[in-house]
Amino acid sequence: MVVCQLKRTFATMNVFNYFxxxxxxxxxSEDIPVEGDISMPVGSQNADNDFSTLDExxxxxxxxxxxxxxxxxxxxMYPKKSSALLRDWDLWGPxxxxxxxxxxxxxGSVDSEEDGRPQFAEVFVIIWFGSVIITLNSKxxxxxxxxxxSLCVLGYCILPLTVAMIVCRIVLLGGSGLVSFxxxxxxxxxxxxxxxxxSTAFLADSQPPNRKALVVYPVxxxxxxxxxxxxxxxxxx
Amino acid sequence: xxxxxxxxQFQEFEDEQGFTEHNQGATTVTIxxxxxxxxxxxxxxxxxxxxDNDDKTEIFISSKGLxxxxxxxxxxxxxxxxxxxxxxxSHQVKNRIIGSILPWPGKNFVEVYLRSNPDLYGPFWICAxxxxxxxxxxxxxxxxxxxxxPEFRYVPDxxxxxxAATAIYSYAWLVPLALWGFLTWRNRKITSxxxxxxxxxxxxxxxxxxxxxxxVILWIIPSEGLRWCSIVVALCLxxxxxxxxxxxxxxxxxxxxxxxxxxxxxxxxxxxxVGCKACFFSTYEMDPSKDHxxxxxxxxxxxxxxxx
Numbered sequence: 001m002v003v004c005q006l007k008r009t010f011a012t013m014n015v016f017n018y019f020x021x022x023x024x025x026x027x028x029s030e031d032i033p034v035e036g037d038i039s040m041p042v043g044s045q046n047a048d049n050d051f052s053t054l055d056e057x058x059x060x061x062x063x064x065x066x067x068x069x070x071x072x073x074x075x076x077m078y079p080k081k082s083s084a085l086l087r088d089w090d091l092w093g094p095x096x097x098x099x100x101x102x103x104x105x106x107x108g109s110v111d112s113e114e115d116g117r118p119q120f121a122e123v124f125v126i127i128w129f130g131s132v133i134i135t136l137n138s139k140x141x142x143x144x145x146x147x148x149x150s151l152c153v154l155g156y157c158i159l160p161l162t163v164a165m166i167v168c169r170i171v172l173l174g175g176s177g178l179v180s181f182x183x184x185x186x187x188x189x190x191x192x193x194x195x196x197x198x199s200t201a202f203l204a205d206s207q208p209p210n211r212k213a214l215v216v217y218p219v220x221x222x223x224x225x226x227x228x229x230x231x232x233x234x235x236x237x
Numbered sequence: 238x239x240x241x242x243x244x245x246q247f248q249e250f251e252d253e254q255g256f257t258e259h260n261q262g263a264t265t266v267t268i269x270x271x272x273x274x275x276x277x278x279x280x281x282x283x284x285x286x287x288x289d290n291d292d293k294t295e296i297f298i299s300s301k302g303l304x305x306x307x308x309x310x311x312x313x314x315x316x317x318x319x320x321x322x323x324x325x326x327s328h329q330v331k332n333r334i335i336g337s338i339l340p341w342p343g344k345n346f347v348e349v350y351l352r353s354n355p356d357l358y359g360p361f362w363i364c365a366x367x368x369x370x371x372x373x374x375x376x377x378x379x380x381x382x383x384x385x386x387p388e389f390r391y392v393p394d395x396x397x398x399x400x401a402a403t404a405i406y407s408y409a410w411l412v413p414l415a416l417w418g419f420l421t422w423r424n425r426k427i428t429s430x431x432x433x434x435x436x437x438x439x440x441x442x443x444x445x446x447x448x449x450x451x452x453v454i455l456w457i458i459p460s461e462g463l464r465w466c467s468i469v470v471a472l473c474l475x476x477x478x479x480x481x482x483x484x485x486x487x488x489x490x491x492x493x494x495x496x497x498x499x500x501x502x503x504x505x506x507x508x509x510x511v512g513c514k515a516c517f518f519s520t521y522e523m524d525p526s527k528d529h530x531x532x533x534x535x536x537x538x539x540x541x542x543x544x545x
Contacts, residue, residue, distance in 0.1 A: 137362075141358070210326045212327070213327040214325070214327050214330060221362075224369075228369075228373055232376065
C-alpha cells in the first residue's frame with residue numbers, strides 16, 4: 001500500500017517535472033550539470049523589442065547558430081555526462097557532417113572503374129535512414145528520448161568518423177601500401193569506438209536499464225558500417 | 238502456500254489498478270519503472286497517444302495471464318502495438334539466440350523461449366547484422382583472393398549490400414508467411430494441438446539465421462574445405478532447430494504432407510546458405526602461376542561477383 005502511494009507520488013512528480021521543464025522534452029536527472037543559453041529568442045511577435053532577432057545583422061544570427069553547433073562538437077569530442085546536446089538539439093551539425101562525409105566518400109561518375117564506390121545519395125540515405133531506424137528501435141524498446149533528440153545525438157557523433165575520413169585522405173596522398181592501410185585501420189577503429197562511446201554516453205540515461213545492450217548494439221552496427229565505408233575508400237588516380 | 242500465492246496475486250492486481258498503463262504479460266520480466274517511462278512519453282508528445290486509454294485497459298485485462306497468448310489487443314495502427322512486439326530484455330534475447338544455435342531434443346524453441354512473447358527485435362537486427370556481415374566478408378575475401386596482383390586495384394563493391402539485404406529479408410519474411418499460410422490451411426482440415434501464430438514463425442526463422450553470422454565471418458578465410466565445413470555445421474544446427482520446432486505442428490498430418498513440409502523447410506534453408514556463398518564469395522584460385530600469367534582473369538572473377 002505504502003509502496004503504491006510512493007510510486008504514485010513519484011510518477012506525479014515526474015509529470016510535473018516535465019510540464020515545468022520548459023519546452024524541452026527530456027528528463028534531466030539532478031546530477032548532470034546543466035549548461036547552455038538560458039535566454040530564448042522572443043520571436044517576431046515583439047518586433048519593436050530590443051531582443052528581436054529580425055533587426056540584428058545577419059552575421060550575428062549565423063554566428064550564434066555556428067557557435068551552438070561548435071559547442072556541441074566540443075561536447076562530442078570530450079563526452080561527459082551533459083544534457084546540452086539533448087536539450088538544445090538541432091540538426092544543422094548532423095547535416096553538415098553528413099554532407100561532408102558523403103562528398104568525400106562518393107564515387108566519381110567520369111571514371112568507370114569507380115562504380116563500386118557508394119554514390120552521394122547512397123551515403124546520405126544510409127546515414128539518415130540508419131539514424132531513423134535506430135531512433136525507432138530505441139523508442140520501441142521503451143526509451144524516453146524524443147525522436148529529434150536521438151537524431152541529433154547520432155548525427156553529431158559522426159564527427160570523429162568525419163575527422164578520420166579527412167585523416168585517411170591525407171594518408172592516402174602519401175601512398176596506398178600496407179603501412180598506410182595499417183595507419184588508416186588504426187585511425188578508423190579509434191574513431192569508430194570514440195563515436196560509439198560518445199553516443200552511448202548521451203543516450204544511455206534514457207533507456208530502461210535492462211535493455212541497454214539492446215539499444216547500444218544497433219548504434220555499434222551503424223558506426224561500424226560507416227567506418228567500413230571510410231576504411232575501404234580507395235582513391236582515384 | 239495457495240493462500241500466499243493468492244495474496245501475492247491480489248496485491249499485484251491492486252497495484253495494476255492504481256496505474257492503468259501497466260501492460261506486462263504474466264511471463265515476462267517487468268521493466269524497472271514502466272509507469273514513469275509511459276508518463277514521460279505522454280508528456281513528450283509522441284504522436285500516437287490520443288485514445289490509448291481504452292487500449293491500455295484492454296491490454297491490462299487480457300495480459301494478466303488469464304488469457305494465454307492474447308497479449309496484443311492494441312489496434313495495430315497505434316505505436317503501443319508495436320511496442321509490445323519489442324518487449325524483450327537483453328538476457329531474453331541472449332537466451333533466444335543461444336536456444337536457436339543449440340538444439341535440444343525435446344525443447345521446442347517456441348514453447349521454451351518464446352512463450353507467447355514473440356519479438357521483432359531479434360529477427361530484424363539479426364537479419365541486418367547478417368546482411369552487413371555478408372557484404373563486409375565478401376569484400377574482404379575478394380580482396381584477399383586478388384591480393385598481390387599489381388594490375389588489380391581493389392574496388393569496394395557496394396551493390397553487394399543491396400543484393401544481400403533483398404535476399405535475406407525476403408527469406409526471413411516471405412518463407413514464414415508461406416509456411417504460416419500453409420499450416421493454417423492444413424489446420425482447418427486436421428486439428429492439431431499446436432498452432433503457431435505468424436509472428437512466432439517469423440521469430441523462429443529470424444533467430445535461426447543467427448548461426449550464419451559466425452559462419453559468414455569464417456568464410457573470409459579463402460579455403461573451400463573450411464567454407465563447406467562451416468556451412469554444413471551451421472545448416473545442421475539451425476535446420477534441426479527449425480525441424481524440431483515445426484514437428485509438433487505437422488506430425489498429426491498425413492505422412493506424405495509431413496515429409497514434404499519438412500523437406501521444403503530444409504531445402505530452402507540450404508538454398509539460402511549455398512546461394513549466399515556462391516554469389517558473394519568467389520572461389521579461391523590455388524595456382525599462383527596461372528594468376529600471374531592472366532591478370533585479366535582475376536579481374537574477371539571479381540567482376541563476375543558483381544551483379545550484371
